[in-house]
Amino acid sequence: MPEDTYDVIVIGAGPVGENVADRIVQGGLTAAIVERELVGGECSYWACMPTKALLRDAAALRAVRSLPAAAQAVTGELDPAAVLRRRDSFASHWDDAGQVSWLVGAGVALLRGQGRIVADRTVEVSSAAGAATTVHARHAVVVATGSSAFVPPVPGLTETAPWTSRQAASAHAVPARLTIVGGGVVGTEMATAYSALGARVTLVSRDGILPTVEPFAAARVTAALEKAGVELYPTTAPAEARRDGTGAVHLTLADGTTIVSDEILVATGRTPNTTDLGLERIGLAPGDWLRVDESLRVVDAEGAVVGDGWLYAAGDVNRRALLTHQGKYQARAVGDTIVARARGTEVDLSPWGRHAATADDRAVTQVIFSDPEIAAVGLTLRAATDTGLDVRAVEYDLGAVAGASLHADGYEGRASMVVDVSRNVLVGFTVVGPDVAELLQAATIAIVGEVPLERLWHAVPAYPTMSEIWLRLLETYGRDAHSRTPFPGAR
Known part of the structure; x- marks a missing residue:
């Protein structure tokens, strides 16, 4: 050799x-x-690039339809074949x-x-x-x-030749019925994508929908999935699976419910x-x-x-x-x-x-490209508390910010920041809403740079942009009657 x-x-x-x-x-x-x-x-x-390409057309269409005049110029529905062709190029x-x-x-x-x-x-x-x-x-x-992808040891599941994230990202056609097992990032993103492409989607998750993100963010994605027609079983585990002679997959849940679909996607971890x-x-x-x-x-x-x-x-x-x-x-x-x-x-x-x-320990960034998007960096309130930090969290309605209301009629979103009280610095930030991904880097810099809150008051957001959420979060934190660290400008 x-x-x-x-x-x-x-x-x-x-x-x-x-x-x-x-x-x-x-x-x-x-x-x-x-x-x-x-x-x-x-x-x-099989992941970042093709999956985001699958999601982008539907997101753009939702954005256009949230603006009455632009919506007048848009007719018809998504062309799944065209979406898949664009996915292939990416x-x-x-x-x-x-x-x-x-x-x-x-x-x-x-x-x-x-x-x-x-x-x-x-x-x-x-x-x-x-x-x-x-x-x-x-x-x-x-x-x-x-x-x-990890395929759990559910009786019969492997024999059904389930999709994993690879098949979901590279499928050549949209199944009429798709069952997704797993309510994490892959499960919710693919439920968002395939429901928008016309599949009848059922999502089964033992541990809820997006259990590791801030609850207010997970709740908004859950509501959006339901509105999109996704059938949710958020607290039930699969018990058995089989594929019949016609090719249909039968998934039996722990509560006895049976779900029949054309394909089953397993998104239960790595x-x-x-x-x-x-x-x-x-x-x-x-x-x-x-x-x-x-x-x-x-x-x-x-x-x-x-x-x-x-x-x-x-x-x-x-x-x-x-x-x-x-x-x-x-x-x-x-x-x-x-x-x-x-x-x-x-x-x-x-x-x-x-x-x-x-x-990897202090400032992990993540965007979940569901509908609506979730962007987060650092620790959730629960994670920060579990580590023993003395923290406070505040939330603010993103839809009440002028830039968001201009972005789309009826804009709905929410943001939170988690503050280490002893150091008066940000240790976590989460925002949920349409097109919020680009808000993330400012929070990342604040956390990595350990910028004191009193210094952040001088980072003036342009008006009218969605970045004004920072001013509103700081005001909320300073106006809170329980604030233990007052700082200049909280008026």
Whole structure:
């Protein structure tokens, strides 16, 4: 078998792996990236890009219909086939030639096949044709293999050949009836998309709808799904499933209810892509999430780094924050850390240091592209309280802000901020409403920058924009009779 040596070997060529490799090369080291499927990974072909393309047309149509004069110019309904064609273009028609070209231009070597760790700093790459190549890393190996959809052990469910997020994102036709199991982000986004495309959607969730977001935001999405005709079973678990001779899927719930549909989508969480990585060769358990330290080096169950610290894990596979943008953030930290250690220079692991992925704990950002959208960063009130912080939260009606009322007739939305009283800084922000995603970065900067509330009073929002919600939240916080930290301007 031929042997090659690189400074760093990255297993997984999704957005996380690509960013790690690029950062390594930009730092003056050599990098090879191993990929068994399409370069570009889940986000490019089966998640972020195609799913948002599925949602966009319906969102635009809803926006137009909320303006009476514009609504007069719009006739007819969505064309599902046209939506799917546009979706296909955003998935590059499942062809990774463009991504491969980018890798080559960035100076990253691409090795096609399944990567398995066979020894310290050593990876064997098995191609689909059965050929094997062994490559060595001078400094580090980075696991960026991501995660896959988890299918729960419901009797008969696997035998129905259920959709996962991949099939939902790449379907060539809209089923007449679709049952979705799972009320999290994937479940609610796909319920929003497919109901808008004409499917009769039923959503089953044992733990409610969007249980990890602020309750007021989840309630608005729940109400919108019901208004769109989605049949909800928000507190019931599936008990059994089967596909009959006509191809229909029969899902029986724990309460005895049976739901019949043409397809069933399972959206009940993720499982790490670590089963076939050779982890057993280095004392780790195949199929487990990879634990990491503050610089994203892989550690064992006792918290000790693997070997001399040559193994890193970034993105979904370490379970810190299963979001593409957070994985890319980790990738930048990993790349810079490996380059620094290779050069023997100091590694900054301070709370907001360059080489510590602290945002995965303190300032995770997320947009849920449901109808209405939810944008959130940092901690919910419940999460902040559970961590022991002394916090207060205030809410404000976004529809009462001038910019929102101009944005759409009858605009409905709500925003909240969670404040760490002891430091007088923001630790959480959530907003729900049409087209609120672009409000998120201001909150993110306030949280990451630990900007005191009295300083935020001087960040004057333009009138009339939806960003004026910041002024209203600050006024509400300052006017609250129970406020323990008054500050100038709360009048």
